[in-house]
Amino acid sequence: MHGEAGAFIELDGLEKVFDVRRRVGRFRRETRQVRAVDGISFRVARGEMVGYIGPNGAGKSTTIKMLTGILTPSGGRVRVAGIDPSRERTRLASRIGVVFGQRTTLWWDLPLIDSYRLAHRMYRVPDARFRENLDRCVELLGLGDLLHVAVRQLSLGQRMRGDIAAALLHDPDVLYLDEPTIGLDVISKTRVREFLRDLNRDRGTTVLLTTHDLQDIEQLCRRVMVIDHGRLLYDGGLAGLHEAGGSERVLVVDLEHEAPPIELADEPSVRVTRVEGTRQYLAFPADRSAAPLVARVAAAYPLVDLSVREPDIESVIAKMYGERADA
Amino acid sequence: MGIRSQLTYRLSFAATTFGNLAATAFDFVTILLMFSQVRALGGFSLPEVAFLYGTSTTAFGLTDLVMGSTERIGSRVRDGTLDVLLLRPAPVLAQVAADRFALRRIGRIVQGGAVLAYALAAVDVDWDPVRVAMVPLMVLSGGLIFAAVFVVGAAFQFWAQDVAEVQSAFTYGGTTLLQYPPGLFAKDLVRGATFVVPLAFVNWMPALYVLRRPLPLGMPDGVAFLAPAVAVLCCALAGLVWRLGIRSYRSTGS
Numbered sequence: 001m002h003g004e005a006g007a008f009i010e011l012d013g014l015e016k017v018f019d020v021r022r023r024v025g026r027f028r029r030e031t032r033q034v035r036a037v038d039g040i041s042f043r044v045a046r047g048e049m050v051g052y053i054g055p056n057g058a059g060k061s062t063t064i065k066m067l068t069g070i071l072t073p074s075g076g077r078v079r080v081a082g083i084d085p086s087r088e089r090t091r092l093a094s095r096i097g098v099v100f101g102q103r104t105t106l107w108w109d110l111p112l113i114d115s116y117r118l119a120h121r122m123y124r125v126p127d128a129r130f131r132e133n134l135d136r137c138v139e140l141l142g143l144g145d146l147l148h149v150a151v152r153q154l155s156l157g158q159r160m161r162g163d164i165a166a167a168l169l170h171d172p173d174v175l176y177l178d179e180p181t182i183g184l185d186v187i188s189k190t191r192v193r194e195f196l197r198d199l200n201r202d203r204g205t206t207v208l209l210t211t212h213d214l215q216d217i218e219q220l221c222r223r224v225m226v227i228d229h230g231r232l233l234y235d236g237g238l239a240g241l242h243e244a245g246g247s248e249r250v251l252v253v254d255l256e257h258e259a260p261p262i263e264l265a266d267e268p269s270v271r272v273t274r275v276e277g278t279r280q281y282l283a284f285p286a287d288r289s290a291a292p293l294v295a296r297v298a299a300a301y302p303l304v305d306l307s308v309r310e311p312d313i314e315s316v317i318a319k320m321y322g323e324r325a326d327a
Numbered sequence: 328m329g330i331r332s333q334l335t336y337r338l339s340f341a342a343t344t345f346g347n348l349a350a351t352a353f354d355f356v357t358i359l360l361m362f363s364q365v366r367a368l369g370g371f372s373l374p375e376v377a378f379l380y381g382t383s384t385t386a387f388g389l390t391d392l393v394m395g396s397t398e399r400i401g402s403r404v405r406d407g408t409l410d411v412l413l414l415r416p417a418p419v420l421a422q423v424a425a426d427r428f429a430l431r432r433i434g435r436i437v438q439g440g441a442v443l444a445y446a447l448a449a450v451d452v453d454w455d456p457v458r459v460a461m462v463p464l465m466v467l468s469g470g471l472i473f474a475a476v477f478v479v480g481a482a483f484q485f486w487a488q489d490v491a492e493v494q495s496a497f498t499y500g501g502t503t504l505l506q507y508p509p510g511l512f513a514k515d516l517v518r519g520a521t522f523v524v525p526l527a528f529v530n531w532m533p534a535l536y537v538l539r540r541p542l543p544l545g546m547p548d549g550v551a552f553l554a555p556a557v558a559v560l561c562c563a564l565a566g567l568v569w570r571l572g573i574r575s576y577r578s579t580g581s
């Protein structure tokens with residue numbers, strides 16, 4: 001374990017450029033370069049559970065493919081467990097587990113259990129270990145009734161759980177999940193999240209997770225990285241996202257009678273976003289205290305009730321993505 | 328897995344194997360038909376041509392049995408399902424070969440072996456230990472040379488679409504070429520088959536040595552012994568090209 005004690009996954013200025021050819025007019029062809037990953041650097045320590053989010057086409061899947069060795073980087077450096085993935089792909093393979101929400105790693109025509117048996121042999125998992133891991137996954141992911149069903153007959157959510165189990169039978173040190181909750185119902189999502197949390201806690205498995213469901217991140221990850229256009233926009237705690245995203249809290253006031261939108265002199269950062277009869281919504285910067293604001297409103301208007309709403313992560317992220325798109 | 332499921336459909340297995348056998352046997356029937364009209368083909372007797380035919384077909388049959396399914400790599404490259412093979416701790420080529428190990432392709436080996444057995448019994452050659460040893464050696468090294476061609480063909484599927492046809496021109500086309508004496512073909516073709524894609528080392532060079540005939544292109548007899556070295560070199564080169572191919576794999580956007 002020496003040498004990799006600090007960072008388990010290391011990226012330094014990692015780049016992936018795709019040449020995309022397309023036809024212009026009838027005969028001419030034009031080659032355009034898509035910088036899918038454009039100089040990303042980060043480090044993930046052993047045992048961390050990190051969310052990797054960003055809008056469509058941000059470069060998340062491309063990053064994960066370079067971390068597994070499927071794609072060879074165009075520039076920069078990447079190491080996983082001290083191994084250069086694209087150069088020593090087969091050696092790295094037994095140390096990582098991968099789940100692509102969009103694509104199964106199972107044998108399409110075989111019953112689930114046969115895929116697991118093949119993995120057992122291919123990864124040379126000791127028999128006892130294999131049984132133990134399989135039993136655990138079957139129980140926690142509710143696969144009992146599905147083991148003898150051919151993979152192509154499984155529903156999306158069933159297949160996804162089957163895929164997660166398959167990725168873990170060989171005790172990988174790190175698990176990459178690319179949209180593992182896509183298309184899952186509420187109960188399956190909860191189940192998968194609980195399973196991942198236990199896995200990370202009990203086994204110390206390092207997890208890197210991409211998703212468009214921010215609840216996954218809120219419930220699982222203390223650290224989150226946001227990327228867009230192949231660049232890292234944010235890397236830090238979930239709470240810090242609010243500051244980084246310049247988010248707002250909302251003061252909801254119920255007045256005694258209907259009134260025109262509240263206006264406070266020399267408070268340009270406070271504005272009414274919505275009026276519903278006697279109820280008014282005032283947005284103000286999240287890093288400001290609500291108390292002085294409440295006092296000023298109460299002095300000028302007769303109040304019946306009030307509450308403060310914290311910004312939700314969805315809107316923070318949406319704002320962040322939006323700003324990038326404008327830039 | 329492949330074998331088991333193939334054997335489960337016993338009937339269709341028997342049918343396709345027989346079909347394959349019949350299709351390849353047709354090649355040799357063509358040769359027999361020619362010999363009903365002429366006494367020699369390019370100065371070679373029927374047993375001599377049968378020797379060329381048997382060695383080339385057996386060598387190719389062995390390789391086709393193992394590597395035949397590499398043609399399908401192209402479609403996996405295009406639809407991105409190669410991703411899954413790249414995630415597993417085994418070489419991609421081994422996985423592709425094992426995935427659809429086509430037992431039905433055994434027909435070609437059986438047929439080539441039978442013709443080779445006939446040739447060995449009927450051909451009029453003064454056998455010595457070196458010549459006897461040369462026969463299995465040339466089948467083996469010939470198989471490796473074909474394997475290298477298969478691998479290079481598979482690697483090109485990373486860069487270009489529809490190269491499968493070009494590949495089969497060299498593999499299936501190559502065997503057919505080697506079933507006939509080199510004297511029947513233009514010099515440039517024989518040169519190409521010696522120096523560019525060295526199929527001549529599958530059987531022409533070593534077989535003509537065994538048959539005590541002058542080697543093509545006026546090569547000295549010693550060249551026949553280069554076959555194993557050429558085979559190893561081809562495989563090393565093919566491995567290099569394959570690695571380059573994998574490194575330029577781009578997967579798909581989703």
Ligand SMILES: Nc1ncnc2c1ncn2[C@@H]1O[C@H](COP(=O)(O)OP(=O)(O)OP(=O)(O)O)[C@@H](O)[C@H]1O
Nearest residue numbers: 018036055056057058059060061062577578579580
């Ligand atoms: N094989 C490829 N060939 C060409 N361009 C590609 C390829 N794969 C990805 N891209 C491009 O690279 C960029 C990043 O794609 P990527 O799949 O990594 O995005 P993502 O963050 O996973 O998006 P999503 O949330 O939609 O899954 C996109 O602009 C995409 O068009």
Ligand SMILES: [Mg+2]
Nearest residue numbers: 060061178581
């Ligand atoms: Mg993606």
